[in-house]
Amino acid sequence: MRTIDIPLGDRSYPVRIGEGLLADPAAWAPHVGQAPILIVTNETVAPLYLPAVLGALKGHDVDTFTMADGEAEKNWDNWRALIGRLADRHAPRDTTLVALGGGVVGDLCGFAAATWMRGIRFIQAPTTLLAQVDASVGGKTAINIPQGKNLVGAFHQPAAVIADTATLRTLPPREYRAGLAEVLKYGAICDAGFIDWIEANIDALRAMEPDALAEIVERSVRYKAEVVGADEREQGVRAILNFGHTFGHALETHTGYQRYLHGEAVAIGMVVAATLSESRGLLAPGLARRLADIQSALGLPVTVPADIDAPDLLQHMKLDKKNLAGRRRLVLLSAPGKAIVDEDSADADILAALNACRAEDPAA
Numbered sequence: 496m497r498t499i500d501i502p503l504g505d506r507s508y509p510v511r512i513g514e515g516l517l518a519d520p521a522a523w524a525p526h527v528g529q530a531p532i533l534i535v536t537n538e539t540v541a542p543l544y545l546p547a548v549l550g551a552l553k554g555h556d557v558d559t560f561t562m563a564d565g566e567a568e569k570n571w572d573n574w575r576a577l578i579g580r581l582a583d584r585h586a587p588r589d590t591t592l593v594a595l596g597g598g599v600v601g602d603l604c605g606f607a608a609a610t611w612m613r614g615i616r617f618i619q620a621p622t623t624l625l626a627q628v629d630a631s632v633g634g635k636t637a638i639n640i641p642q643g644k645n646l647v648g649a650f651h652q653p654a655a656v657i658a659d660t661a662t663l664r665t666l667p668p669r670e671y672r673a674g675l676a677e678v679l680k681y682g683a684i685c686d687a688g689f690i691d692w693i694e695a696n697i698d699a700l701r702a703m704e705p706d707a708l709a710e711i712v713e714r715s716v717r718y719k720a721e722v723v724g725a726d727e728r729e730q731g732v733r734a735i736l737n738f739g740h741t742f743g744h745a746l747e748t749h750t751g752y753q754r755y756l757h758g759e760a761v762a763i764g765m766v767v768a769a770t771l772s773e774s775r776g777l778l779a780p781g782l783a784r785r786l787a788d789i790q791s792a793l794g795l796p797v798t799v800p801a802d803i804d805a806p807d808l809l810q811h812m813k814l815d816k817k818n819l820a821g822r823r824r825l826v827l828l829s830a831p832g833k834a835i836v837d838e839d840s841a842d843a844d845i846l847a848a849l850n851a852c853r854a855e856d857p858a859a
C-alpha cells in the first residue's frame with residue numbers, strides 16, 4: 496500500500512492506494528471509530544464490492560444507502576433521499592458516511608456529508624479510475640441541476656481516501672478510458688514529461704497493465720495533491736484542474752448528462768481548449784494535434800459533434816463557476832505542462848475553436 500498525504504493543515508488526510516484495500520479491516524480501522532457508518536453506493540457497485548466492505552467493517556454499526564446508476568442520478572432527488580435517510584435514522588453528528596463507487600456517488604455523498612448537520616465526516620472509497628485519480632481527492636462535492644453541472648455543492652474534505660486498485664478490473668472499458676482523460680489532463684497542465692510518458696505507454700495503458708495502472712494512479716494523485724494543497728478553495732491555481740472542463744461541462748449539460756461520460760466530454764474539451772490556446776497565439780502549434788492523437792489512441796473522443804451548435808455551448812458557458820463579475824475565465828495552455836487562466840478570449844475566438852474541432856465525418 497502507498498500513502499499520499501493531501502496537505503491541508505487540520506483538514507489533511509491520507510490517500511491510501513493498493514490492491515485489496517476494501518476488504519482489509521486494517522485499511523479502515525484508523526478512519527472509523529465506534530460511531531455509526533452509512534455506506535452510500537449504487538446498484539452496480541453494491542453487488543461487486545459492498546460485501547467486502549461490510550466484511551472489513553464487521554462489528555461496526557453499518558447501514559447502506561443504494562442509489563440508481565448514472566450521471567443523471569447526481570441530483571436533488573438523491574440528495575434529498577439520502578438526507579431523509581439520515582434524518583429518519585436520527586443519524587448523529589459523529590456519523591461517518593462512506594462513498595463506495597465512482598465520482599457520481601462520491602460527489603453526491605460528499606455533498607450530503609457537507610450539508611447534514613452542517614458537515615459530518617466522510618470517507619471516499621473510489622472504485623473507478625476517474626474517481627481514484629481525481630474525483631475522490633480535493634473535497635469538491637456537488638450535484639448537477641438542469642441549468643448546469645456541479646452548480647450546487649460545497650468544499651468538504653474527506654477524512655481519508657481508500658483507493659483499492661483491484662476494483663479497476665471490473666470497470667467497463669469505456670469507463671476506464673474516460674478516466675484516462677483526467678490522467679492526461681495532469682500532463683497537459685502540470686508536467687510535459689507525463690505527456691511523454693503516457694505517449695510512450697499507450698499500449699500498456701490500453702492493456703491495463705498493472706504497473707502502468709499503479710503509475711498513473713499514484714502520479715495523478717501526487718499532481719492533484721500539490722495543486723489542492725496550494726489552493727484548497729480554487730481562489731487561484733486550482734482552476735487549472737478545470738482544463739477542458741468549461742467546454743466539457745457545456746457538452747454534458749447540453750446533452751442532459753446522458754450522451755457523454757464526464758471524462759469523454761473533458762477529452763473533447765481539452766482538444767478545444769488547446770486549439771483555442773494555439774489560435775490565440777498563447778501556445779506554439781502542435782500540442783492540440785498531439786493531445787488529440789493520444790486521446791484517439793486511447794479510445795477517447797476528440798471532436799465536437801456535428802449536431803451540436805457552437806453558440807449553444809457558448810450559452811452554457813455563461814454559468815461556468817470560474818466566471819467572475821461578468822468576465823469569462825478559461826483555462827488555456829502556454830506550453831505543454833503549463834496552464835494559464837485566460838480572460839481575453841472573445842466569443843468569436845471560442846466559436847472558431849469549437850468549429851475547428853468538428854468531426855469531418857458527421858457520424859463521428
Ligand SMILES: NC(=O)c1ccc[n+]([C@@H]2O[C@H](COP(=O)([O-])OP(=O)(O)OC[C@H]3O[C@@H](n4cnc5c(N)ncnc54)[C@H](O)[C@@H]3O)[C@@H](O)[C@H]2O)c1
Pocket residue numbers: 537539540543564565566569596597598599600602622623624625626629630631632633634635636645662663664665666667670673674757758
Ligand atoms: N469532485 C471532483 O473533484 C471531481 C473530479 C472529477 C470528476 N468528478 C465527477 O465525477 C463524476 C464521474 O465519475 P466516474 O467517471 O467515476 O463516473 P460514475 O460514478 O458514473 O462511475 C462510472 C460507472 O462505473 C460503474 N462502476 C463504478 N465502479 C465500478 C467498478 N469497480 N466495476 C464496475 N463498474 C463500476 C458505475 O456504477 C458507473 O456506471 C462526474 O459527475 C464528475 O463531475 C468530480
Ligand SMILES: O=C(O)C(=O)C[C@@H](O)[C@H](O)[C@H](O)COP(=O)(O)O
Pocket residue numbers: 629632633635637644645677729733736737740816
Ligand atoms: O478538483 C478540481 O478542482 C477539479 O476541477 C477537478 C475536475 O476534474 C472535476 O471534474 C471537478 O468536479 C470540476 O469542478 P467544477 O468546479 O468545475 O464543477
Ligand SMILES: [Zn+2]
Pocket residue numbers: 629677740757761
Ligand atoms: Zn473532471
